[in-house]
Amino acid sequence: MPSKQALVRRPGPRLAEGLVTHIDRRPVDSALALRQWESYVQVLRDHGWHITEVAPADDCPDAVFVEDTMVMFRNVALLARPGAGERRPEVADARAAVEALGCSVNEIRAPGTLDGGDILKVGDTVYVGRGGRTNAEGVRQLRAAFEPLGARVVAVPVSRVLHLKSAVTALPDGTVIGHPPLVDDPAAFPRFLPVPEESGAHVVLLGGGKLLMAAGAPRSAELFADLGYQPVVVDISEFEKLEGCVTCLSVRLRELYA
């Protein structure tokens, strides 16, 4: 039976200093961000996910975006080497958390760089965004780590947004969803469904046809409801100001061995 274990990391005191690359900086309300994060975690809990909090990294403003610290395939955690040097200290305690859960651990080594947000898994296909944060050597090491385990690694271009999963994610049936102006190459995906809003491209699969998504995409939510899915909406406005989205606030471990 698949596991439902999720890693999260609470926002720290320097959250408002988080990196912004493709958008203008806007002030972040830290108290509101904490409430939004708590609601996000509660939704995971309410849908049967067991939560492990990675130790806080209060010196790292972007640590709340814990997804970027690793990639899971089966029960193997490949630790990232973030493309932004200031985010690299986030990885040590993320390693401790997955080791404690019994995962096998591997890691991206210099000069490779790779952010977890650049990886989208659809079945055994592992799409990796070649963009600002993940370099060719990172892609090569990803292949070397996961292809022997049965993955097929497909590199796709990412130039319009921060990470691959800022542009596209996938529905439970494997259809890749994206907001066309932000997707470099929709033809890279065998089934692609355009969505009308940027944040409508970001879903976390909660299980049982339920999709965790941001409040800022009501028309995309309607589209998914019309396909028989059930959107579960959270407001993550303060994280969106830092180019975060629903996927990056957790790491989902679906194939742990009991």
Ligand SMILES: NC(=O)NCCC[C@H](N)C(=O)O
């Ligand atoms: N996976 C993600 O989409 N992560 C968002 C990271 C945002 C953070 N401000 C960064 O620039 O690294």
